[in-house]
Amino acid sequence: MPEPITIRVKRFDPETDAESYWQDYTFEPPSEDSTLLDCINHIKWFIDGTLTYRMSCRSAICGSCAMRVNGGGQLVCNSQYRDHLDADNTITVEPAGNMPVVKDLVTDATGFWEKIRAVDPYIRSDREREAEGEHLMSPEDFSNIDDASTCIMCGACYSECASYEIDKNFLGPAALAKAQRVVHDTRDEEQGPRLARLSEYGGMWDCAHCFACVQACPKPVNPLYRIVDLRNEAHRRNFHDNNGSRHARGFVDIIEESGWLDEAKLPLKSVGSLKEFVTDLLPMGIRMGVKNKFRPNPMHLLPGRHHPPVPKMNEITKIIDKTKAADPADNE
Amino acid sequence: MANETDVQAGEPGKRYAFYPGCVSKGACKELKTSTELVAKHLGIQLDELREAACCGAGVTDDVNPEMTDALNARTLALAEQKGLTLLTQCSTCQGVLNKLNKEVQEDERKRDRLNEVLADTGYQYNGTIEVKHLLWVLVDDAEYGLTRLREQVKQPLDGLRVAAFYGCYLVRPSDLLGFDHPHRPTSLDELVTALGGEPVEYGGKTKCCGFPIQMMNPKNSFGMAGTHLADARDKGADTMVTPCPLCHLNLDARQPDAEGALQELGKGSGRLSMPVLHVPQLVALALGYDARQLGMATHIVSTDAVEGKVAAAGA
């Protein structure tokens, strides 16, 4: 028989509770190999029928059982309880984050679905169907959308997304992964307008690169990596008029000049207007100067000038030139 | 308090290929100063990779992944030539270099492709080295370790309440790093305890500081920083400590902006006044060094309260 464990559940019933509260269930799991969902089912079926949560497939297909386990979003049906026990033989289970709680572990995913819809997740094409009735795609082209296609819409990524937590205007991880899936689908003919929209405020450049979605994702979608795919594509197609693109391109330019980052120059290359310079950068520059934290040499900021390069800069230049020769897309 | 002149050099210990990172040579020079002081004191030998390029901070691969990977492969090759573990003092450098290192170790085709690019300059990377952050080296007994560090503490940080800010790159993705629990990491808190301080539990310790979107969505970026700082303040922290200079820039240099963002977001007003220390600064204070030797006067948020508390503990 497996040792007894405790599952500590964050509970809330809007009809009776003013606030959420923790409830501990201590019991022997059904078997050594039980999944965490098996254990939660055990509570529901044999200990406390009022515990409320979503589940269906029990095999990481339907996407309904995402919740927070020991502080992070994930499915509960695709791993064994043993993997989550802490030193006190306890597992903490809460509803997914960044969404209103309906009851106990059930959240209202309306916001999530709105974001998915907002990226128009359908292939758009005016092309007549070819005579054969099929749009063929090469295995190589498919490999670009293979990972994003595996999304089961569980919302574990939204539960943990740092950017979405502060700004609900952000499209967020799953929707951007879905956008990547459509943008890189060779049958779609709306890539241009899509990338233009995705380059705006709330789109691909609002991702903070925090890896929370990669950590949470139960499939190979890994939304952050798909967002980087989108940024690569936006760059290839010259969607350059935004701070995200200016920042990344400015960063590359600086490395090409000197091999290392010039922290005074990069912000200047990233802002899109004088107003941003005055409101967002100047106060910090002054603050740092006054404290003698950072006093860059203004001569290095002049056009065509740069701070002293790292030793053996010739090697760095040679390597960069070689990568350019290897990929004409980066040759500009 | 120790003087500049009596920075004692510890028994020569393990040697590392030291990759300081650009920020520690620019806007956070106090980080490099403090790391070098602590390393010398503990006998950790730093062989600086002066000719290494910038890691790209996870930004340059947005537009030029080939360049980013090739330059980072060269950096790994530089450490491999020396036969040394690569040591960073920046979570972001660590994350970028470790991710590439794992990819190159697992994907032979990628390794060959990168070596092909490096060939003209005479480099080759075989995937034999490890990438470690200073924090891991200080905590892990197989490296320097807390057992030894505890014996070196001269000025225990008694009564100093420290909010450990892990941020992103040291804990995620955990299948790639595997040092700490991704949601409940302990290494930095263990370090605080070993130095005699008191770790503070608060909500945002593994969340993003907001730095990467400073230029794209400032309100969101500073809102993230402000949320974590306010949380640490409300839980009674005297100071925050971070293993990443980029986090430091958003949490310290941008703290006035974070106060503004919190107000704008309707998440409360008022001063944060939260000092933010780099990991080696906290260690050096416990080793008996003076705040001035650690560049703490250059921080945007005054660290006087921390110094006062440490001095009081020693009195």
Ligand code: FES
């Ligand atoms: S129950 Fe269907 S994904 Fe977990």
